[in-house]
Amino acid sequence: MLISDKLAEAFNQQIGNELANYLQYLAISNYFEKESLFALARLYSKQADEERDHAMKFNKFLLDAGRSPILPAIREPRNEFGSALEAAQVALDSEVATTRQIYDLVALATEGREYIPLNFLQWFLSEQLEEVASAESRLAIVRRAGPSVLMVEAYLVHETS
Template identity: 50%
Template sequence: MSLISKKIADAINQQIGMEFGASLQYDAIAAYFDTEALPNLAKHFYQQANEERMHAHKFMKFVIDAGAIVEIPTIKAPQSRFKWAGAAVKLAYDNEIVVTNSINSIAVLASKEANFTTLNFLQWFIEEQVEEVSSADQLLKIVERAGEGGVLFVDDYLARAKGGEGKK
């Protein structure tokens, strides 16, 4: 017996793919910044990639614990080339909005089915997405304010804000 419907399991499986896709996209953005010799921006996005993988694993564990089957969908290749740093950060911000909307859609579905187990589980993600969107929005504003020629200042800002330069 499953604690979640097939419809909810399918939606969460799609979310698992979205989280893994976000992780790959953040790894590609991190590699872009590494290539551009911006170690703190690279470190930030490598950390984001790890966080997204952790989110995918949380969703997987929930599906398994709920008695359903994990079916990871095909994940599209991430974008690896960017015109400038702002385009990479904008992609990250846009991705966080898409992920947030997807999680909210699962919550709506769970609510319609009166599946409080799923609603309770999703609460952590709903709160997490507020932080993720806010953080991505702040970084995007800083990068856009700095402009194409000011990306080194942004990298330096991250070093100070996050406690120093470092590699992955």
């Protein structure tokens, strides 16, 4: 067997976590879209797509390992934000929580000497470094802009052109 029942169950839960992250980033994107901050909306929409892709990686791994993914209930995302700073902080908090979840999966795979799933999880460890660093950077940029979030929009437009 390529993955134990216990780890497969944890991977199923992580699919739900990643889909919850997808919804959270979509809600953040929606907030920025409503505020007519279109560059920020695009950035968080792209991040939402990445989170969905992460869920699909876990889903595909389970299928390849001969398991049937069991999709869990997904928690409702936070939909209201008082400011751009608050929305960016929620994104960072989500990435920090995801990093802890991945660490827990690595510990479980290591404990069970499940080396194929452990190898699979290595990609997520590297990805979380990038995800947390990006979320921290976005939060810092929004924080520096202060109440003038339009400066962030101008920065992002300049950065991507």
